Amino acid sequence: MALKKSELYSSLWSSCDELRGGMDASQYKDYILVLLFIKYVSDKYAGMPFAPITVPEGASFKDMVALKGKPDIGDQINKKIIGPLSNANKLSDMPDFHDATKLGSGKEQVDRLTNLIAIFENPALDFSKNRAEGDDILGDAYEYLMRHFATESGKSKGQFYTPAEVSRIIAQILGVRQAITTGATTAYDPTCGSGSLLLKVADEARTKITLYGQEKDAATSGYDITDL
Numbered sequence: 001m002a003l004k005k006s007e008l009y010s011s012l013w014s015s016c017d018e019l020r021g022g023m024d025a026s027q028y029k030d031y032i033l034v035l036l037f038i039k040y041v042s043d044k045y046a047g048m049p050f051a052p053i054t055v056p057e058g059a060s061f062k063d064m065v066a067l068k069g070k071p072d073i074g075d076q077i078n079k080k081i082i083g084p085l086s087n088a089n090k091l092s093d094m095p096d097f098h099d100a101t102k103l104g105s106g107k108e109q110v111d112r113l114t115n116l117i118a119i120f121e122n123p124a125l126d127f128s129k130n131r132a133e134g135d136d137i138l139g140d141a142y143e144y145l146m147r148h149f150a151t152e153s154g155k156s157k158g159q160f161y162t163p164a165e166v167s168r169i170i171a172q173i174l175g176v177r178q179a180i181t182t183g184a185t186t187a188y189d190p191t192c193g194s195g196s197l198l199l200k201v202a203d204e205a206r207t208k209i210t211l212y213g214q215e216k217d218a219a220t221s222g223y224d225i226t227d228l
């Protein structure tokens with residue numbers, strides 16, 4: 001059965017509740033996005049050869065679940081999950097899951113991370129059974145979180161979120177639909193975030209075009225690899 005977006009959004013916001021209070025939304029968003037990313041790529045690509053994202057043996061979401069309740073859970077997540085995933089996919093600046101200033105220390109950190117992982121264990125969040133043609137569930141989840149993070153942080157939404165409607169208008173202004181395009185036609189976004197604008201440009205084109213993007217934030221760049 002396909003994953004219901006309402007259940008996905010509910011679980012995502014529950015994960016935010018688990019971290020809310022210890023840090024600003026602009027900070028805890030990275031933990032939620034990385035956990036969502038790990039769950040998604042584990043469900044979709046673990047054990048799959050030539051996958052767009054490499055999930056090293058021992059560094060999947062299932063291995064993260066095995067760390068629940070351990071007194072050194074934060075340190076172990078860094079060493080066994082984040083480190084191998086980062087190295088295998090050349091990701092940098094991943095959040096520190098053993099940061100006492102943000103996640104607490106001792107039992108507080110253990111409980112917080114254990115509860116956070118448990119939320120993503122929800123059978124309703126099985127991404128392996130998802131992905132109907134044209135249904136970008138990961139992109140939808142990312143945009144949902146970005147919209148709420150932007151609102152809750154009290155900062156300009158443009159700081160880390162561009163509404164889909166704005167991306168669509170920009171793509172239309174570029175005039176790619178009226179242009180003669182081929183596979184050699186390129187579109188480049190130097191600060192591409194999740195790749196939403198690039199995807200909107202690709203949707204506007206009459207034929208397949210080549211997309212290029214770069215993103216500084218590691219928690220976000222992984223989404224580009226799976227989406228583009």
